Amino acid sequence: MSKNGAAIQFQDISLERGETLILKGITDTIYKGKITALVGPSGAGKTTLLKLCNGLISPTNGEIIVDQHPITEFEPTTLRRQVGIVLQNAPMIRGSVFDNLALPIKLQRSNLHTEEAISMLNNVGLDESFLTRDAYELSGGQKQKVAIARTLMNRPKILLLDEITSALDPVSKGEIEQLIRKINKEYGVTIIWITHNLQQAKDIGDFIWVMMKGQLVESGDKSIFEHTKNSKVQQFFEGKF
Amino acid sequence: MTYTTLALTLIFVLIPLILSKTLNLGLEKDTLVATVRSIIQLLAVGYVLKFVFDADxxxxxxxxxxxxxxxxxxxxxxxxxxxxxxxxxxxxxxxxxxxxxxxxxxxxxxxxxxxxxxxxxxxxxxxxxxxxxxxxxxxxxxxxxxxxxxxxxxxxxxxxxxxxxxxxxxxxxxxxxxxxxxxxxxxxxxxxxxxxxxxxxxxxxxxxxxxxxxxxxxxxxxxxxxxxxxxxxxxxxxxxxxxxxxxxxxxxx
Known part of the structure; x- marks a missing residue:
């Protein structure tokens, strides 16, 4: 695929924290309009990689190119609206679901209209009765849906999802997978999805990235599940660690 | 107030000291340090203030x-x-x-x-x-x-x-x-x-x-x-x- 099809390019990305090397020499491309499933054991650096894309942290070495521009050329606030992230555990702010949906709009010193909020809620499979519900009282699945809707309020071109279904029941999990497919297909949003569930990665990912100990050890289409030459990746796929 | 009368107010320091010792609160040292510091600091500031007020x-x-x-x-x-x-x-x-x-x-x-x-x-x-x-x-x-x-x-x-x-x-x-x-x-x-x-x-x-x-x-x-x-x-x-x-x-x- 050509560079024009690149949503994000990682060029020899490393990140150090004191003496610890958290990410090491990551070089690869995330393609526009595709879903990339990011898998790997705990502590592999997956969440850190997502936060780099959203600009919540910066690499120690290397360059990240977003939409053909070095990430450092973006105003941080502009970048974060364009590259939205749904954080693990879907933190809610105090208040109603409406308050949570209105947050990204308020940050731009504007107001969210009720019709817009209802429309976004419907998009994520929740009805308008949720608008006035206390965000802290929602179930895990409902919080995840509200968190996705809240991030979508910024109309991001790229959506980063950090283990958004790991604590959900199978029904909620299925609903969210369906929702993400819809966002990807209907709105052409590029998606990077961290998951611990290899079956989910197979089902939903156009591309699969495997990270281990801060390195990107394997990447490609779904065929890597069958044809990986890396013995450690093979062991990981077989659930051996 | 004379200094002898003022000295009698040390009873108010003895009460917490005895209570701390009896109840094993471990506050005796801090209480003593606080008492000594407050006496020295306040007396010193008293003399300094007198000097500053007089000098105007x-x-x-x-x-x-x-x-x-x-x-x-x-x-x-x-x-x-x-x-x-x-x-x-x-x-x-x-x-x-x-x-x-x-x-x-x-x-x-x-x-x-x-x-x-x-x-x-x-x-x-x-x-x-x-x-x-x-x-x-x-x-x-x-x-x-x-x-x-x-x-x-x-x-x-x-x-x-x-x-x-x-x-x-x-x-x-x-x-x-x-x-x-x-x-x-x-x-x-x-x-x-x-x-x-x-x-x-x-x-x-x-x-x-x-x-x-x-x-x-x-x-x-x-x-x-x-x-x-x-x-x-x-x-x-x-x-x-x-x-x-x-x-x-x-x-x-």
Whole structure:
């Protein structure tokens, strides 16, 4: 695929924290309009990689190119609206679901209209009765849906999802997978999805990235599940660690 | 009061010492240190004040107030030592508080411009400002530690550092100001303030003592608001870098 099809390019990305090397020499491309499933054991650096894309942290070495521009050329606030992230555990702010949906709009010193909020809620499979519900009282699945809707309020071109279904029941999990497919297909949003569930990665990912100990050890289409030459990746796929 | 009579008040030190020993509270050493320090510090300040009042020199007044600000800064900074540049941030706050309050008091001729008024009033206001700064820093750092998720959330959605820290800042400012406001609600009913009581014991007209106390409690309100807001607004930018990223461990070490 050509560079024009690149949503994000990682060029020899490393990140150090004191003496610890958290990410090491990551070089690869995330393609526009595709879903990339990011898998790997705990502590592999997956969440850190997502936060780099959203600009919540910066690499120690290397360059990240977003939409053909070095990430450092973006105003941080502009970048974060364009590259939205749904954080693990879907933190809610105090208040109603409406308050949570209105947050990204308020940050731009504007107001969210009720019709817009209802429309976004419907998009994520929740009805308008949720608008006035206390965000802290929602179930895990409902919080995840509200968190996705809240991030979508910024109309991001790229959506980063950090283990958004790991604590959900199978029904909620299925609903969210369906929702993400819809966002990807209907709105052409590029998606990077961290998951611990290899079956989910197979089902939903156009591309699969495997990270281990801060390195990107394997990447490609779904065929890597069958044809990986890396013995450690093979062991990981077989659930051996 | 003679020194012999004053010595009898040491009974008030003996009571907590005996209680601490009996109940195994382990506070004997701290109580003794506090007692000795308060005797030395207060006697010393008494003689220094007598000297400054007699000299009636603006230079000595300035030096005395500077000393108060330095001592208060060194004490308050301990609570926010992980915040970059906290010493000068607190010092700036105390200086602004002193300049604003004294400008109003002296500029509008509310009190005479003599050491007898300026120094005790400065002491009360700087002392209160120090306590407010400590209360603010205590609450602010605890709030940040407890709500890192929401700071990250606001930043991740495209918020600025000020928007990300707004809730924690507001909550810490409110929490640090509440004791000042609440204590003023019951002043005169539950407690007779120290300055007023001192003046009355010293033989001043109670009405005059009350007038001065009112002056002080109003000034303390300004001090409270200015202190927490200034320390807050001077401190929060150092918690983020120029890419609007929260700097880990910027409030705790």
């Amino acid at each position: 020199s603006y230079l000595y007044m300035f030096l005395m107030i500077t000393l108060m600000i330095v001592a208060a800064t060194l004490n308050a900074r301990k609570k926010g030592k992980a915040i970059k540049g906290i010493t000068w941030k607190i010092a700036t706050t105390l200086i602004i508080v002193e300049v604003v309050t004294q400008s109003i008091l002296l500029g509008l001729n509310i009190v005479p411009a003599t050491a007898q008024y300026i120094i005790p009033i400065s002491g009360m206001l700087i002392g209160n400002s120090m306590v407010l700064s400590i209360l603010f820093l205590n609450r602010f750092t605890a709030e940040i530690e407890a709500t890192k998720d929401s700071i990250e959330l606001v930043l991740s959605l495209g918020g600025t550092s000020k928007q990300a820290i707004h809730m924690q800042l507001k909550s810490a400012i409110r929490a640090s100001m509440i004791p000042t406001i609440e204590s003023q609600k019951t002043i005169g009913l539950v407690q007779l303030p120290g300055m007023m009581s001192g003046q009355i014991i010293g033989g001043a007209d109670p009405v005059v003592a009350v007038q001065f106390q009112i002056l002080i409690i109003f000034a303390l309100l300004t001090t409270a608001a200015l202190s927490s807001i200034l320390v807050g607004f001077l401190s929060y930018p150092t918690l983020f870098n120029d890419r609007l990223q929260y700097i880990e461990n910027s409030t705790s070490k």
